[in-house]
Amino acid sequence: MKVSFLIYYQKNEPISYLKSLIDRCTKKEEINLEEIQLVKSIQEGDIEALGKIFELYKHRALRTVYLITGDKYISEDIVQEAFVQCYFSVKDLRKPEHFKTWFFKMLTRMAWRSIKKEKKIIPTEEIMEKVDLKENSYSLEEGFVQAEQDKKIYKEISKLDLKHQTTIILYYYNELSIKEIAKVMGCLEGTVKSRLHNARNKLKDALEKLDEKEGSNRKESGTFEIYKTI
Amino acid sequence: MKKKVLIERRVALLKSTKLFKEQLKSSLEIKANEIDVKDTMFAKIKYEINEREREMKMSKSFKNNKMKKIMLAGVIGVFSISCVAAPIIKPVITSWIGSSSSQATFNKFPNEKEVQKAVGFLPKYVEMLPNDFTFDSAYISDGYGQDEEGNKVVSTKSIVFDYERAGEVQDKSSKMLILCIEDVPEEFVDYGDAEEVSCGELKLYYNEQLVKNVPAEYELTEEDKLNEASGKVEFNYGTAEVEEIKRTSVVWYENGLEYVLINGDYDLTKDQMLDMAKTVINK
Numbered sequence: 001m002k003v004s005f006l007i008y009y010q011k012n013e014p015i016s017y018l019k020s021l022i023d024r025c026t027k028k029e030e031i032n033l034e035e036i037q038l039v040k041s042i043q044e045g046d047i048e049a050l051g052k053i054f055e056l057y058k059h060r061a062l063r064t065v066y067l068i069t070g071d072k073y074i075s076e077d078i079v080q081e082a083f084v085q086c087y088f089s090v091k092d093l094r095k096p097e098h099f100k101t102w103f104f105k106m107l108t109r110m111a112w113r114s115i116k117k118e119k120k121i122i123p124t125e126e127i128m129e130k131v132d133l134k135e136n137s138y139s140l141e142e143g144f145v146q147a148e149q150d151k152k153i154y155k156e157i158s159k160l161d162l163k164h165q166t167t168i169i170l171y172y173y174n175e176l177s178i179k180e181i182a183k184v185m186g187c188l189e190g191t192v193k194s195r196l197h198n199a200r201n202k203l204k205d206a207l208e209k210l211d212e213k214e215g216s217n218r219k220e221s222g223t224f225e226i227y228k229t230i
Numbered sequence: 231m232k233k234k235v236l237i238e239r240r241v242a243l244l245k246s247t248k249l250f251k252e253q254l255k256s257s258l259e260i261k262a263n264e265i266d267v268k269d270t271m272f273a274k275i276k277y278e279i280n281e282r283e284r285e286m287k288m289s290k291s292f293k294n295n296k297m298k299k300i301m302l303a304g305v306i307g308v309f310s311i312s313c314v315a316a317p318i319i320k321p322v323i324t325s326w327i328g329s330s331s332s333q334a335t336f337n338k339f340p341n342e343k344e345v346q347k348a349v350g351f352l353p354k355y356v357e358m359l360p361n362d363f364t365f366d367s368a369y370i371s372d373g374y375g376q377d378e379e380g381n382k383v384v385s386t387k388s389i390v391f392d393y394e395r396a397g398e399v400q401d402k403s404s405k406m407l408i409l410c411i412e413d414v415p416e417e418f419v420d421y422g423d424a425e426e427v428s429c430g431e432l433k434l435y436y437n438e439q440l441v442k443n444v445p446a447e448y449e450l451t452e453e454d455k456l457n458e459a460s461g462k463v464e465f466n467y468g469t470a471e472v473e474e475i476k477r478t479s480v481v482w483y484e485n486g487l488e489y490v491l492i493n494g495d496y497d498l499t500k501d502q503m504l505d506m507a508k509t510v511i512n513k
Binding site for chain 2: 047050051054058059062063064066067072075076079080081083084087088147149150151153154157168169172173200203204
């Protein structure tokens with residue numbers, strides 16, 4: 001199927017941005033030969049190979065689960081269990097090159113089950129209170145405004161239903177392609193696109209309402225105008 | 231002019247959309263950076279893997295041994311009692327876990343009321359079996375089947391009747407004759423490659439296998455691995471020395487219960503085993 005893209009851009013827009021845009025639309029799964037070899041070794045029971053895979057995936061895995069669950073302790077438990085399950089179940093993975101999506105599929109399912117089991121998502125107000133602005137190097141007034149904006153955006157993300165939330169996290173944080181997200185979530189690529197689109201619209205609406213409610217004029221930062229334009 | 235306005239609007243839209251997406255990404259990254267991986271995490275993962283591998287080995291070790299003879303360092307045995315023919319049922323259950331006290335529940339032949347109270351169901355069982363076997367003791371156990379993610383799929387309860395033959399030397403750990411009766415849905419029973427024999431409306435499944443009992447730290451040889459993979463030999467871990475025994479069994483399913491008659495190393499033919507099974511069925 002031939003697909004045409006009509007892209008409007010300003011002259012000073014970096015080409016790299018356009019390339020990344022096109023890549024994200026048509027990205028194939030990256031094949032990492034070293035990783036494939038490690039996965040095959042784990043399939044043969046090599047626990048040291050699991051250690052190397054752990055080093056490659058640990059940060060992304062833990063932070064993805066934390067973004068979904070909002071609980072540090074539960075996130076650690078889930079990630080630990082995921083790697084243990086990975087060791088025992090990876091024999092069933094017929095194509096080692098699909099390890100990334102296979103692993104994230106298992107991880108997200110475990111995170112979802114945990115949320116349903118715990119029957120709660122920790123209120124974002126509680127989490128937000130723990131954010132130390134100094135740790136994020138926000139010392140100027142502008143930085144404070146930015147930090148507040150980040151808080152609001154995450155708060156609204158966490159209010160989305162699990163599937164929309166996970167789609168947003170996998171796309172923007174993990175930078176998975178549409179195809180990869182479809183495999184992780186066990187749905188069609190069209191569904192992923194639809195969820196992304198709906199999630200973005202919901203976020204924009206929510207943030208716009210929030211801004212209007214607060215009555216704050218963010219013209220200087222350009223944020224208010226962004227939502228208005230859309 | 232109109233076209234220029236249109237283009238400008240589209241550029242503004244793209245720019246603002248891009249900015250919004252960058253803000254989404256930024257807020258997620260800032261949130262995600264609140265957590266970091268502890269140095270000890272992989273050590274915990276390794277430990278957990280080793281523990282589960284040990285449990286899996288141990289869960290095989292008591293499957294076919296007499297409960298009264300399962301005394302490993304004073305630890306109450308953890309064993310899987312059901313589905314002798316095939317412990318792994320696809321596609322859901324990947325392992326069976328069970329536990330029982332090392333002390334017999336009944337040291338004299340129990341009446342129906344006692345059995346019903348102990349296990350919650352009333353099976354067919356007899357005090358004496360052909361070929362000079364008489365009741366010795368009975369054990370109760372609880373178990374469950376779990377899927378690969380450790381979720382409990384089905385819970386089970388079972389009673390094991392232990393029989394002894396008069397005049398036989400009983401101190402040899404390999405000899406046993408037991409009747410295991412388990413309350414388990416038939417969908418979880420797998421008869422494997424056992425030979426099917428009809429008995430009225432029931433189907434009996436006869437199986438012969440070599441069992442190798444080995445110490446917990448025993449390392450499988452290449453030949454062992456081949457034999458285990460082909461199903462020729464079954465390995466049980468937890469004995470003091472390596473011993474080989476011939477095991478025969480008859481399995482049948484009746485009225486919601488799985489019956490497994492297991493002979494460990496007694497000199498019994500296939501017909502003798504089937505006769506004993508029919509004695510229970512015809513009770």
